[in-house]
Structure formats: C-alpha cells, structure tokens
Amino acid sequence: MCVYNRDRALCHRDDTKETPSLDRCVSSCGNIARTDRHADQLRQRATALETRARRLPGPLGERMRGNAARLREIADEHEKTRITLKESAQ
Structure with a gap:
C-alpha cells in the first residue's frame, strides 16, 4: 500500500x-x-518462486531463488518493525 x-x-x-x-x-x-496479510502474501509468493526455481536451469533458477529471498527479507523486516497494539495490563 x-x-x-x-x-x-x-x-x-x-x-x-x-x-x-x-x-x-x-x-x-x-x-x-504493509499489513501482516501483505507479509504473509510475500512469503507465499516466495514459496511459489522457490518451487518453480527447482524446475529451472542455472541462472534463471538462481534469479528466482534470489527474488524469493528478497521477498522473505521484506516480510521479515515487516515482522521486526511493525506497529502493534499492546493490551493493557489489568
């Protein structure tokens, strides 16, 4: 977004x-x-790319694995930096 x-x-x-x-x-x-849902979708896309990369030769497969890694990094960064509501302690 x-x-x-x-x-x-x-x-x-x-x-x-x-x-x-x-x-x-x-x-x-x-x-x-990004929302948590966006991060989940990035991880799903990374998994799909890795699956396709296993069937592709050399450089093309490597490029897909690199893109998958980049998507996972973006999702991981979201997890580390996201803003969440804290429950009030009672």
Whole structure:
C-alpha cells in the first residue's frame, strides 16, 4: 500500500506529481505501508518462486531463488518493525 507523501516518494525523484506512480514503486520507499496479510502474501509468493526455481536451469533458477529471498527479507523486516497494539495490563 502507498501512504503517499510527496516529500518521501521515491517514485517521483525528478518531477512534481502530487499522486503516486505505482508502476514506478521502489521497495525501500518510506511511503510503503504493509499489513501482516501483505507479509504473509510475500512469503507465499516466495514459496511459489522457490518451487518453480527447482524446475529451472542455472541462472534463471538462481534469479528466482534470489527474488524469493528478497521477498522473505521484506516480510521479515515487516515482522521486526511493525506497529502493534499492546493490551493493557489489568
């Protein structure tokens, strides 16, 4: 999800658009907001890529495994940095 703030947008480094360009999204952008469901979907996609990579030769399989690893890293980072509600101690 994009929580668009022009000052932090990496999709518009050189122009002054006031709306996001989701086709130019950069995974390290400060405007990205992920939910736990997004992280789960990233892990599922990583598993699917790894499954396909086992059937592919050399460089193509390696590239898919690398993409899967990157998706897992993004999901892991979400887990480490996510904001959660704390239950009040009574």
